Amino acid sequence: MxxxxxxxxxxxxxxxxxxxxxxxxxxxxxxxxxxxxxxxxxxxxxxxxxxxxxxxxxxxxxxxxxxxxxxxxxxxxxxxxxxxxxxxxxxxxxxxxxxxxxxxxxxxxxxxxxxxxxxxxxxxxxxxxxxxxxxxxxxxxxxxxxxxxxxxxxxxxxxxxxxxEERDMAEEIIKRYLLRETKTRLHQPVFRASVIRAYQGRCSICNIGHASLLDAAHIVPDSDEHGIASVTNGLALCKIHHAAFDSSILGITPDYTVEIRPDLLKEVDGPMLEHGLKARHGQALMMLPKNAKERPDRALLATTYKRFLFAQSA
Ligand SMILES: [Zn+2]
The missing domain is CATH 2.30.280 (PUA domain-like)
Structure with a gap:
């Protein structure tokens, strides 16, 4: 009892x-x-x-x-x-x-x-x-x-x-399931928490500071990542700047300068394009980790910056 x-x-x-x-x-x-x-x-x-x-x-x-x-x-x-x-x-x-x-x-x-x-x-x-x-x-x-x-x-x-014993019986299925679980429940949340903390809860490009609008973006995709990605492969970005970064509308040079795709610079549109994107062209990142060791890895940025340049020539 x-x-x-x-x-x-x-x-x-x-x-x-x-x-x-x-x-x-x-x-x-x-x-x-x-x-x-x-x-x-x-x-x-x-x-x-x-x-x-x-x-x-x-x-x-x-x-x-x-x-x-x-x-x-x-x-x-x-x-x-x-x-x-x-x-x-x-x-x-x-x-x-x-x-x-x-x-x-x-x-x-x-x-x-x-x-x-x-x-x-x-x-x-x-x-x-x-x-x-x-x-x-x-x-x-x-x-x-x-x-x-x-x-x-x-x-x-x-x-x-x-x-x-049960685990052995369905090993392959369970292994895949557990891997996915590990990624979504452990690797991604810990990566996000580390990156958002390092950037003091602000978008690196526009400085907006609302957690629900922020993502922890990978500089290079983490598909082959074994374990939790390092903060130096991360950037805190708001939703729009994350999407713009991933689709090569926006690039970041290895010395932390923002560039906007040239054809967008010529476009005329509403405030999001004017202020959110065009006005950031040529500007330094607004938020970087205080600790130099947590700042974006320049070699990784060089890789994605090449992709950004390539997208324009294509
Ligand atoms: Zn932003």
Whole structure:
């Protein structure tokens, strides 16, 4: 009875925390600081969702782990997060230390065995540090020789299998499904949060500052991206400037100057064309990350600038 009661409470806590985070972040649009994350209340009492000292939070009240955290990786590293992605492209989470039986590692293993949903906080930079919440995630395997767990971002109802046997049966289908899930639930949101944070929530070209009008644009497409794209392959752009950039109506030179396709410069039209596009021609980018290491990679810009020039000659 007590055991059943505690398992029900455990599930309720996870569900409440996930729901609260989704509301608090407006469905993942906003990142949160440590203080904001720990401002969660369960049954009228504050319940810390992250551990001040550890990456894995295994609350005393629960048998299994509840949340995991990955610290921010500074840009400039070759392929950020690549170490944390397995050959199947699914994210990995390292054990705490080398002992498989610390209470935190045991807590994660138990969450795996029970198919319990977890919350994953990923540092996206800023001061104070901001975290993007990916939830729910599940652990679908362990690689003890590499001291890590296999994660998958998943929605509870969509992902019904819980054991490895079932996974083997439909491996190909599930692998493709998980890859897509990883991209849409992990890579893209974390990339977006990192880029929007680096550009202080403003379009690099026109400086508009409304989150719902902003995209995190890739400078070169991320189709072959393994893991989460680096901020240096990103630009915060409003919807119209994103579309103009992707369709080569607008180009950005490697020294961060905006150019507009010559035929549009001759056109006469309403305020969007005049102010939004033509007036930006020859101007510097209005918003760039403060940290020089987070600014757009000039070599990547050169690649897309070539595409922009080529589109005019075609
Ligand atoms: Zn804009």
């Amino acid at each position: 007590t055991r059943l009661w505690s398992q029900i409470k455990d599930l309720r806590l996870r569900r409440d925390a996930i729901k609260w985070l989704q509301l608090r972040t407006n469905g993942g649009e906003h990142s949160l600081t440590r203080d904001e994350i720990n401002d969660f209340f369960f049954d009228g009492e504050r319940f810390k969702l992250i551990d001040p000292m550890k990456g894995i939070r295994k609350p005393r009240e629960l048998e299994a782990a509840l949340t995991i955290m990955t610290s921010f990786r500074k840009p400039g590293e070759e392929r950020p997060y690549a170490d944390d992605v397995g050959p199947d492209n699914l994210p990995r989470y390292m054990w705490e230390g080398n002992d498989p039986d610390t209470y935190t590692n045991r807590g994660l293993r138990l969450a795996m065995e029970r198919g319990l949903p977890l919350i994953w906080f990923i540092g996206v930079g800023g001061s104070p540090m901001q975290f993007h919440a990916v939830c729910p995630v599940k652990i679908i395997g362990e690689e003890p020789e590499l001291k890590r767990f296999i994660l998958t971002p998943a929605s509870e109802d969509e992902l019904s299998f819980t054991n490895l």
